[in-house]
Structure formats: structure tokens, C-alpha cells
Amino acid sequence: MFESFLGGIHPKDGKELAKDKPIEDMPVPQELVVPMGQHIGAPCTPTVKVGDEVKRGQLIGTSPAFMHADIHAPVSGKVVKIEPRPHSGMGSCMAVVIQNDGKDEWADGLPLTRNWQTMENEEILAAIQSAGIVGMGGATFPAHIKLKPSKPVDILILNGAECEPYLTADYRLMLEEGAKIITGTQILQKLLGVKRTVIGIEDNKPEAIKAMEQAANGTNIEVAALKTKYPQGAEKMLIKVISGREVPMGGLPMDVGAVVQNVGTVAAIADAVEHGLPLIERITTVTGDAIKEPKNLRIRIGTPYQAAIDYCGGFAEQPKKLIAGGPMMGMAQATTAVPVMKGSSGILALTAEKVDHGPEMNCIRCGKCVKACPMGLVPSMLSILSERQAYDACRDEYGLMNCVECGCCTFVCPAKRNIVQYIKNAKGVIRAEQMKAKAAAEAKKKAQEAAEAKKEAEK
Numbered sequence: 001m002f003e004s005f006l007g008g009i010h011p012k013d014g015k016e017l018a019k020d021k022p023i024e025d026m027p028v029p030q031e032l033v034v035p036m037g038q039h040i041g042a043p044c045t046p047t048v049k050v051g052d053e054v055k056r057g058q059l060i061g062t063s064p065a066f067m068h069a070d071i072h073a074p075v076s077g078k079v080v081k082i083e084p085r086p087h088s089g090m091g092s093c094m095a096v097v098i099q100n101d102g103k104d105e106w107a108d109g110l111p112l113t114r115n116w117q118t119m120e121n122e123e124i125l126a127a128i129q130s131a132g133i134v135g136m137g138g139a140t141f142p143a144h145i146k147l148k149p150s151k152p153v154d155i156l157i158l159n160g161a162e163c164e165p166y167l168t169a170d171y172r173l174m175l176e177e178g179a180k181i182i183t184g185t186q187i188l189q190k191l192l193g194v195k196r197t198v199i200g201i202e203d204n205k206p207e208a209i210k211a212m213e214q215a216a217n218g219t220n221i222e223v224a225a226l227k228t229k230y231p232q233g234a235e236k237m238l239i240k241v242i243s244g245r246e247v248p249m250g251g252l253p254m255d256v257g258a259v260v261q262n263v264g265t266v267a268a269i270a271d272a273v274e275h276g277l278p279l280i281e282r283i284t285t286v287t288g289d290a291i292k293e294p295k296n297l298r299i300r301i302g303t304p305y306q307a308a309i310d311y312c313g314g315f316a317e318q319p320k321k322l323i324a325g326g327p328m329m330g331m332a333q334a335t336t337a338v339p340v341m342k343g344s345s346g347i348l349a350l351t352a353e354k355v356d357h358g359p360e361m362n363c364i365r366c367g368k369c370v371k372a373c374p375m376g377l378v379p380s381m382l383s384i385l386s387e388r389q390a391y392d393a394c395r396d397e398y399g400l401m402n403c404v405e406c407g408c409c410t411f412v413c414p415a416k417r418n419i420v421q422y423i424k425n426a427k428g429v430i431r432a433e434q435m436k437a438k439a440a441a442e443a444k445k446k447a448q449e450a451a452e453a454k455k456e457a458e459k
Contacts, residue, residue: 004227005237007374009408011230011328013204014166018287018294023172025298026311028075030100032302033085033339034060035093039134040141041067046096052079055107057278060096069142069342070132072278073098074300076105088324088331088338095339098302111275116187124191124273131272132279132342137170137233137262138325140343143269146261147191149254155243156188157260158199160208161226161233164326167346169283170263172296174201174208177267178215184266185221187273192259197221198242199263204228230328231406235260237374249402264345279342286312290319290349299340305347306336319349320356328407361415369409369419375402379409383422391433394426401427 037043044061048054054073061071077100087093116124129144137159158181162170174181181199189197199216201209203225213223224242226232236247238260245256253260261269264283271277280301287294292313299308305322309315323330324338325346340347369379377399385394394400400423409419 004229004232005240005374006376007372007408008229008231008237009372009411010228011165011411014287014327015168015171017166017289017291018285018296019168019171021168021172021295023176023283023296023298026300026303026308028100028104028300029303029307031080031304032074032077032098032100032300033095033304033337034071034074034098034302035085035087035095035339035341036061036071037087037090037093038071038140038301038341038343039069040139041065041069043093044068044071046082046094048079048082048096050079050082053077053101054079054098055105057110057280058107059278067142067145069134069140069144070130070278071096072132072280073107074280074302075100076103077101086335086338088333088341088344095302109276111277114274114276116183116190116273119273121191124187127273127276128269131268131277133265133268133272134279134342135262136264136268136279136282136343136345138329138343138345139235140341143261143265146259147188149192149259151254152257153192153254153259154195154257155259156185156192156194156197157238157242157258158185158197158263158266159233159235159238159260160199160201160205160212160263161238162205163202163228163230163233164328164330164345165230166287166348167285167326168287169285169296169345171205171208173264173267173283174205175211178211180267180270181212181263182215182219182221183274184268184270186219187269188259188261188266189221194259198224200224200226200232200238200242202226202228202232230408231374231404234374234404234406236404249399282340282342282344284308284340284344285346285348287346288319288323288349288351289354290315290317290351292316301340301342303340304336305333305338305340308340308347309336309349315349317351320352320354321350323348323350328411329405358416360417363417364415366414368412368414372408372412374406374408375399375404377403379403379419379423382426383409383417383419386422386426389429391426391429394423395430400430403427 042065
């Protein structure tokens with residue numbers, strides 16, 4: 001058994017609602033709404049126009065920006081609208097709306113068959129990039145960028161912890177499609193040239209541990225049983241527990257020679273490299289005490305939440321809160337019109353009994369949030385300073401940007417303060433200021449270059 005990290009919590013996990021439900025292929029709805037922003041980085045621009053006929057797997061969105069992930073049609077049909085639509089993370093985002101023609105015809109050449117063992121690393125990376133693969137654990141970082149680290153790495157860690165309460169999509173994937181996960185892992189071993197590979201799974205998932213051990217038999221891939229504690233699945237926690245290395249404040253996994261990928265991402269990479277399949281579907285858990293029949297669904301990107309909820313029998317009772325993701329790190333939603341995206345690990349509907357905890361009060365300086373913080377921060381001070389709009393102090397004196405936004409602080413707070421939201425607000429302001437300063441610097445540079453060019457032309 002691996003040692004655990006400092007801090008963390010043990011929330012009721014709620015996984016019993018869906019953990020024994022095998023993955024079901026959800027029927028494709030009549031209309032799919034495909035947002036152009038489904039990743040960290042620049043949103044894509046549509047490559048199609050209203051009235052165009054598209055095929056399943058066809059490119060429908062891309063960007064010249066370095067940090068982006070291409071977007072593909074999840075179904076064959078007709079583009080009926082290109083307009084802003086509700087978005088689970090951005091509020092609203094430009095989306096391509098496709099009317100399903102019921103044929104589900106693949107784009108020309110898909111799917112194909114390739115032998116990854118004979119492919120060059122550049123070909124593997126290109127296949128991952130052209131498939132639009134992103135981190136499917138929720139971070140949505142473009143995979144082709146993460147898999148081309150600028151520093152040498154010697155350990156690959158697969159995240160099968162799924163520590164977020166209620167969610168069981170990765171668990172079912174490990175039980176049912178372990179061989180595909182192992183294939184994707186071997187592809188990444190070849191690509192990265194690492195010396196050690198470990199799949200980390202919490203010890204409250206013995207069936208998943210056994211399934212992955214069987215799938216990895218005969219390979220050099222380790223399966224590690226990790227102590228069950230939230231947020232065990234956070235990137236920095238996994239690296240610390242499995243390798244003993246500590247990612248420095250403001251640093252990245254590659255700074256300590258590590259790459260971390262979610263098991264769902266690795267399965268999608270296997271499909272992309274072996275068969276050329278773009279990321280147009282994923283496993284999503286639809287669950288919560290307000291859902292009649294919780295399920296784990298293989299679901300097309302662009303499926304509205306309401307369609308997924310209806311497929312699960314609808315609401316058992318009207319939910320008090322609808323969440324994209326899990327209860328700790330997910331985001332509350334105002335409408336069921338938001339679509340499933342590449343990072344949609346769960347659709348969670350909770351009744352008032354689960355979410356009503358009383359009014360927020362002032363901080364009582366009890367220190368419980370400090371004890372729970374896995375990053376060793378002082379969340380209480382960060383929340384107070386954020387309330388006062390002292391954002392520079394948050395960043396410079398209290399390590400604001402090192403927060404992983406796990407929500408442990410909010411969970412343990414007896415004053416019912418939404419500490420993590422104050423921290424997110426502060427980080428949002430800091431990032432906005434950084435982007436504004438960067439844009440101003442670029443504009444100044446361009447103006448100077450234009451002035452110099454004009455001078456040269458006048459000589």
C-alpha cells in the first residue's frame with residue numbers, strides 16, 4: 001500500500017447509485033449541440049456553415065492557436081444553426097447545432113486500421129492531435145501538447161482513482177475495457193520513452209484493481225492500490241504518492257519528470273491511434289438522488305443534459321442543484337440545455353436534502369480548512385482576502401495559484417463558507433489581469449514594429 005498525502009477528506013462517496021450499472025450506449029438524440037470551446041486554450045472556429053451536410057467524425061471546428069483541440073461532428077446530419085448556446089463552464093459559447101439524419105455515416109476513411117507498434121512517434125502524436133483528444137478527467141488540456149513535454153520524463157502515471165463522489169464512469173471503463181486502456185498506455189510508453197508506468201486506483205475499488213491487474217498481466221505496467229482519500233486523483237497528489245516527487249509551486253508534472261493521464265483519455269488515445277477515431281463520445285455518469293435510474297452512458301458529445309436525464313427515467317423529484325461533474329469540483333448549472341462535452345465526467349442532480357446546509361457565516365478561525373488542504377495552504381485567509389479584493393496578497397503571500405480547487409476547505413467549514421468559490425474568483429481576476437497585460441504588451445510591440453517599419457519606408 002502506498003502512503004497517502006497530508007490533508008484531504010473522506011466525504012460520503014454516493015457511488016453505490018451507479019457503480020454496478022454497466023456502460024450503456026445511449027441512443028443519439030435528434031439534435032446535438034457541439035460547443036467550439038471544449039478545452040483549455042483558444043476556442044475553435046467553425047469550419048462548416050449552416051446548411052452543410054456533415055458526416056460522423058468530420059472536422060467541424062479548429063483554430064490556428066497553439067493551445068487548442070480540434071472538434072468533430074458526433075453524428076451525420078445537417079448543420080442547422082451556428083450560434084451561442086449554454087455552456088457548462090463558460091456560461092455561453094458558440095456552438096454548431098447538427099440535426100441527426102439517422103444514418104450515422106462515418107466520414108470518408110473512418111474508421112481505419114493501423115498498427116501502432118510500427119508507427120513513428122511523430123505519426124502517433126499527429127494522430128492524437130488530429131483526433132482532438134483532451135484530458136477527460138475534467139481538466140481538458142489538449143493531449144498532444146501534454147504528450148510532447150519540453151523536459152525529459154521518466155514516469156507515466158495513469159489516473160484511475162476517480163476520487164470525486166458519485167462518479168463511476170472511469171470505474172466501469174476499467175472493469176469493461178481494461179484491454180483498451182492497456183493498449184493506450186503502451187502507446188504512450190512508446191511515445192514518451194518512460195522507464196516506469198503506474199496505474200493508480202483507490203483501494204475502495206478492488207474489482208477495478210483486479211481487472212486492471214489482469215489486463216496488465218505480461219506487461220511492465222504496475223497497478224497501484226492507493227489509500228482512499230479525496231482528492232487522491234489530483235495530479236499533484238498522485239505524483240507525490242506514487243513517485244515521492246513534489247511538483248514545485250507554480251510548476252508542472254514534467255518539472256519532476258512525470259506525465260499524468262486519465263484512464264478515459266488513454267482509452268480515447270487507443271481509438272485515435274489504432275482506428276483514427278476522433279473524440280466524439282465518452283463515458284458519462286448520470287446520477288444523484290434526484291435521478292430515477294442512475295446510469296453510466298456511452299454518450300455522444302453535444303447531447304443535451306435533458307436528453308441524458310430523460311434516458312435515465314427523468315427526475316425522481318425536482319433537483320435543488322444540477323452539477324456538471326461531481327459535487328466537489330463540479331460546476332452548478334442553471335439549465336438542462338447545456339450539452340455533454342469532452343470533459344463531461346458526470347451529470348449530477350441532487351435534492352434539497354443533499355445540498356441545503358444553512359446560511360454562510362463569517363470565518364471563525366477554527367483552522368479546519370488548513371488541516372484539510374492537501375496543498376498546505378491557508379484557505380481561510382485566501383477567502384477573506386478575496387472578499388476584500390486583495391488579490392495580489394492572495395497570490396504573493398498565500399500561494400493562491402497553487403490551489404488545486406478540490407473543495408476540501410468548503411466541505412469542512414463549520415461556518416458554511418464557500419471558500420473554494422472565493423479562491424476561484426480571485427484566480428479568475430488574476431488570470432484576467434495577466435491576459436490583459438499580455439495583450440497590452442503585444443499591442444505595444446506591434447505598434448513599435450509598425451512605427452519602425454514606417455521609418456524605414458520613409459528613408
